[in-house]
Amino acid sequence: MLTLEGLDVWRGPSQVLRGIDLQVRAGEIVALLGTNGAGKTSTLLTISGQLRPRAGRSTLEIDGRRHDLAKLDPAAIVGLGVAHCPEGRQVFGGMTVLENLRLGAYLRDAAGVPADLEAMFGLFPILAERRSGLAGQLSGGEQMMLAIARALMSRPRLLLLDEPSLGLAPQLVEQIFTTIEEIRANGTTVLLVEQNAALALELADRAYVLESGAVHLEGQASSLAADPRVREAYLGLGPTAVEAVL
Amino acid sequence: MSGGYVLQQLINGMILGSLYAMIAVGFSMIYGIVRLINFAHGDILMVGAFTALALLTVLGLPLWSVILSVLTLCAILAMAIDLVAFRPQRSAPQVNGFITSLGVAILMQNLGVLLLTGQPRPFNLPPWVKGNLDVLGARMTVLDLMIVILTVVVMAGLVLFVRRSRLGMAMRATAENPLAASLMGIRVNRAIATAFALGGALAGLAGMLWAGRAGQIDPLMGFLPGLKAFVAAVIGGVGSLPGAVLGGFVLGFAEVLFVGLLPPLYGAYRDAFVFGLLILILLVMPNGLLGRSQEERA
Amino acid sequence: MSVERHHLAWALLALAAVAITAYGEAYLSGYGRTVLGFAGIYAILAVSLSFSNGLTGLFSLGHPAFMMVGGYIAAILTFPVSRKGFMLPDLPAWLATAELSLLPATLAGGLTAALVAVVVGFPVLRLRGHYLAVATLGLIIVLRVVVNNADGLTRGALGLNGIPRLTNLWWILLWLAITLLVCWRLKHSSVGRSLMAIRENEMAAACMGVARARSKLVAFALGAFFAGVAGALWAHLLTNLTPNSFDLALAFMLVVMVVIGGSGSLTGAIIAAVAIMLLREFLRPLEQTMNAYGLVQIIIAVLLIGTLLLRPQGFFGSAEPRWLRLGKTVREPEGSAAADPRHRRATAPADN
Ligand SMILES: Nc1ncnc2c1ncn2[C@@H]1O[C@H](COP(=O)(O)OP(=O)(O)OP(=O)(O)O)[C@@H](O)[C@H]1O
Ligand SMILES: [Mg+2]
Numbered sequence A: 001m002l003t004l005e006g007l008d009v010w011r012g013p014s015q016v017l018r019g020i021d022l023q024v025r026a027g028e029i030v031a032l033l034g035t036n037g038a039g040k041t042s043t044l045l046t047i048s049g050q051l052r053p054r055a056g057r058s059t060l061e062i063d064g065r066r067h068d069l070a071k072l073d074p075a076a077i078v079g080l081g082v083a084h085c086p087e088g089r090q091v092f093g094g095m096t097v098l099e100n101l102r103l104g105a106y107l108r109d110a111a112g113v114p115a116d117l118e119a120m121f122g123l124f125p126i127l128a129e130r131r132s133g134l135a136g137q138l139s140g141g142e143q144m145m146l147a148i149a150r151a152l153m154s155r156p157r158l159l160l161l162d163e164p165s166l167g168l169a170p171q172l173v174e175q176i177f178t179t180i181e182e183i184r185a186n187g188t189t190v191l192l193v194e195q196n197a198a199l200a201l202e203l204a205d206r207a208y209v210l211e212s213g214a215v216h217l218e219g220q221a222s223s224l225a226a227d228p229r230v231r232e233a234y235l236g237l238g239p240t241a242v243e244a245v246l
Numbered sequence B: 001m002s003g004g005y006v007l008q009q010l011i012n013g014m015i016l017g018s019l020y021a022m023i024a025v026g027f028s029m030i031y032g033i034v035r036l037i038n039f040a041h042g043d044i045l046m047v048g049a050f051t052a053l054a055l056l057t058v059l060g061l062p063l064w065s066v067i068l069s070v071l072t073l074c075a076i077l078a079m080a081i082d083l084v085a086f087r088p089q090r091s092a093p094q095v096n097g098f099i100t101s102l103g104v105a106i107l108m109q110n111l112g113v114l115l116l117t118g119q120p121r122p123f124n125l126p127p128w129v130k131g132n133l134d135v136l137g138a139r140m141t142v143l144d145l146m147i148v149i150l151t152v153v154v155m156a157g158l159v160l161f162v163r164r165s166r167l168g169m170a171m172r173a174t175a176e177n178p179l180a181a182s183l184m185g186i187r188v189n190r191a192i193a194t195a196f197a198l199g200g201a202l203a204g205l206a207g208m209l210w211a212g213r214a215g216q217i218d219p220l221m222g223f224l225p226g227l228k229a230f231v232a233a234v235i236g237g238v239g240s241l242p243g244a245v246l247g248g249f250v251l252g253f254a255e256v257l258f259v260g261l262l263p264p265l266y267g268a269y270r271d272a273f274v275f276g277l278l279i280l281i282l283l284v285m286p287n288g289l290l291g292r293s294q295e296e297r298a
Numbered sequence C: 001m002s003v004e005r006h007h008l009a010w011a012l013l014a015l016a017a018v019a020i021t022a023y024g025e026a027y028l029s030g031y032g033r034t035v036l037g038f039a040g041i042y043a044i045l046a047v048s049l050s051f052s053n054g055l056t057g058l059f060s061l062g063h064p065a066f067m068m069v070g071g072y073i074a075a076i077l078t079f080p081v082s083r084k085g086f087m088l089p090d091l092p093a094w095l096a097t098a099e100l101s102l103l104p105a106t107l108a109g110g111l112t113a114a115l116v117a118v119v120v121g122f123p124v125l126r127l128r129g130h131y132l133a134v135a136t137l138g139l140i141i142v143l144r145v146v147v148n149n150a151d152g153l154t155r156g157a158l159g160l161n162g163i164p165r166l167t168n169l170w171w172i173l174l175w176l177a178i179t180l181l182v183c184w185r186l187k188h189s190s191v192g193r194s195l196m197a198i199r200e201n202e203m204a205a206a207c208m209g210v211a212r213a214r215s216k217l218v219a220f221a222l223g224a225f226f227a228g229v230a231g232a233l234w235a236h237l238l239t240n241l242t243p244n245s246f247d248l249a250l251a252f253m254l255v256v257m258v259v260i261g262g263s264g265s266l267t268g269a270i271i272a273a274v275a276i277m278l279l280r281e282f283l284r285p286l287e288q289t290m291n292a293y294g295l296v297q298i299i300i301a302v303l304l305i306g307t308l309l310l311r312p313q314g315f316f317g318s319a320e321p322r323w324l325r326l327g328k329t330v331r332e333p334e335g336s337a338a339a340d341p342r343h344r345r346a347t348a349p350a351d352n
Helices: A040-047 A075-077 A097-104 A110-121 A127-131 A140-154 A170-185 A195-205 A219-228 A228-233 A241-245 B003-034 B042-059 B063-089 B094-115 B142-164 B166-176 B178-183 B188-214 B225-234 B242-262 B265-283 C001-029 C030-056 C063-078 C081-087 C102-124 C130-149 C170-189 C190-197 C202-208 C211-239 C248-261 C266-289 C295-310 C334-340
Strands: A004-013 A013-023 A031-032 A053-062 A067-068 A082-084 A157-162 A188-195 A207-211 A214-220 B133-135 B138-141
Touching: A004 A040, A004 A207, A013 A031, A013 A040, A013 A053, A013 A214, A031 A040, A031 A170, A031 A195, A040 A053, A040 A082, A040 A157, A040 A188, A040 B133, A053 B166, A075 A082, A075 B178, A082 A140, A097 A110, A097 A140, A097 B166, A110 A127, A110 A140, A127 A140, A140 A157, A140 A170, A140 C001, A157 B188, A170 A188, A170 A195, A195 A219, A207 B178, A214 A219, A214 C266, A219 A228, B003 B138, B003 B142, B003 B166, B003 B188, B003 B225, B042 B063, B042 B188, B042 B225, B063 B094, B063 C295, B094 B225, B094 C130, B094 C248, B094 C295, B133 B142, B138 B142, B142 B166, B142 B188, B142 B242, B166 B178, B166 B188, B178 B188, B188 B225, B225 B242, B225 B265, B225 C130, B242 B265, B242 C063, B265 C102, B265 C130, C001 C030, C001 C170, C030 C063, C030 C170, C030 C190, C030 C211, C030 C248, C030 C266, C063 C130, C063 C211, C063 C248, C102 C130, C130 C248, C130 C334, C170 C190, C190 C211, C248 C266, C248 C295, C266 C295
Parallel strands: A031 A188, A031 A207, A082 A157, A157 A188
Antiparallel strands: A004 A013, A004 A053, A053 A067, A207 A214, B133 B138
16 A cells, blocks of 8 residues: 655755665554654655655555655645654644544545544543543543544544554553554554554564664564564563573 | 713724734734744735725725725735745744845835835825714714724634634644644645735735825835734734734724823823833733733644 | 964954054045945944844844934033033933043943843843844834934934034944954853853753843843944934934844844854945945935845845854854854754855
8 A cells, every 4th residue: 555665855964764665555554663763753754745755755555546645745645545643642732622633634525524523432432521622631641542533534544653652651552552453443554653662563464673764674563573683672672582592 | 081082082092903903913813823923014004005095096996896906915915925935934943034024024115115205195085984973972984983893894704714614724723733734634835825815915904994094105104003013912912813803902092092191292102102011011921911821832 | 273373364354454444544535434434333233233133042123222322322422512502401410511522422322222221121031032023123113202202302303413523433443343352252152152052942041041041131231232332433423313313224234234144143244244334335326316215225125035045044154254263262062053943954054
């Protein structure tokens, strides 16, 4: 569904992505891991059209048609069915929860919106309770749910999630990850950026590890979880028992 | 000091306040969405006034079509200024934006002087607009009544537009958080252009009405009202639309009462009073009457 | 480059300035000396404005207001006692009988301007960016209204004429040297450097707290002092003052000089001041013969907007040319240029 080939991206005077190759197939959950400053957020921003690549291609294939994302503006990319739930939640703090959700459906015609609102309230009951409260007055976890729900309101085919677990209590992280699984079950493909590598590798089908703006490792989530380099650097674990014996 | 005199002063304050509100609202809206203090906002008044003069005297158009043309032309002008001067600098520090706007203001004023000379010209609306009305013994012209009614109608329309319409929602979202707005599929530059267009249209209309009351216009006529609209916006809380309206009326009343109720000797100090008031407000309540803290951006 | 070479560069520049001044005093016509004098006064203004804007990180438009204060105070002090009685009847006795020479009058003018700056700056400097710009613009208007209406003290709209022509090019050169020296030293002092480094970062600023607020106020008041001095020199060069002598157009002209020179760059400010001043003097006759009033301002406004669009850091960034840096005190902190958001769109800062 999404193919990045040889992507070079610059921010100001510095190059932040160096020849990124990455693929996301329809129906997958793909995790994007890496240390702080590795370029995960920049990758997502490039996909959603906020950053422009200097070289390389970023192609979206939807219903058998290919779209060159580097040539489209951010609104058109949203229109194709790519929703980006940004790092740090970024809800509209001075607007109500309901208004935030409606803005998520900004590009859709109004017909299906009420039904989808109800669906979101089913997924996150707390949002229903707070629907006419200001988003800025929600707790961090509630804002995260609002941010995810807002992204889902566009009925995305591909959901880009940037660190949904950031700053949340473990049970809530658990709950959010369960929700991501549900989202995939409903037919949305997910590209997930995470610091919590252990959980992400458990949830994802495949994963990429970025380092200094380049793809360092890639593979099936399960085999990456067993890779000693990943275990040491990202999972904070020693080598597996078998390797220790060898 | 009779009751009639006080009533007359109150009416005058309301008229002046309406004009300030109409200018300040656009000013505040532009600040709210791009954090730009737009010094050139006032000079759109001048363009509105000269456009009206040309359409009325040269083409002899009826008043309603003159109003529509002024609104349209000034909206387009404001959007063009945004496109050429401000949009390329969106990611630059805020201070660059307002220095640019100062440059645009000087440019517009001096283009006016170059093309139209600095001499004031008489500006006359059709005679019926100048007719007198009697309100409980106080006097106001049809034009004055028009100013007040237009302000109320326009402000109500604006509030409805910003709160209810799709584009209005997009403008509010952009003001809150441009990145998130863009991720929702909002075309941020279009939302900003809309704010400039609305602000420009209102400033142009205010310019025409202002000129109608003053009876003469010149290329520098817009600068002082523009600055005073900034004061009004600060009083109300910069970035807040209801605040701008409230601030406009507060300033209008304060200014008229200052001149009207104090001995005539002080009348000449009117402009000094307005800016003294600005410094006082900044000292005691920098967020204005209705503003949120201006130190943070959502 | 060695420290001696830097000293040599400074010595040569100083010598050149002295030579120009001596030549101007000896050979130039009255008009020529006035133009040269104005170039110097503009340089004082641009340097002090660039200094205070650069260090406060805020943009003041208030120099004309401070010039008005300095100019009127100094002119009243030097005005012949014999004419004060009927021209300025409302002066208190101690002023009506005073007739000072230029230096004390200039100092008094500068100090009063600094005092006004403290009163206005105290509330406004704590706020962000644009408030200072509008408040100082308001100050120009307030002072103009006051001067216009205080007939007995200032002759109101008639203006003061017949001020003794006490300013000569030597005085201007002396004050330019003092301005440059003081601003240069402070800019490169440890306080100055820390203010420059964090001027756009209000979070860091908040951590610095009160000390920073006070340094900002001092920088602002010092800028106003030199503006007051420049106003005094101006009054005694031109020999007349009106409430409209120091107007918005002047504020704008100074902004252009500072922006084109590079906000915070003192050498940039001098070069830009002299260049724009000369440009204006050359174009002015053209404006008159073509009957195209406004043309000069239009050209300058376009220059300003063009600079901001194409080279927003100005032509000298916030630093000084390398060949004028003395010893270790004048090294720019290496990180400052990159951290300065003004450089965000720059490919390579001009100063290194
Ligand atoms: N606005 C910006 N301007 C310039 N460079 C930036 C900007 N934002 C980030 N960078 C740089 O881009 C590089 C990649 O940043 P990015 O945000 O993509 O990393 P990340 O992998 O998402 O890190 P984190 O886990 O901390 O979120 C970093 O070196 C960072 O310094
Ligand atoms: Mg990130």
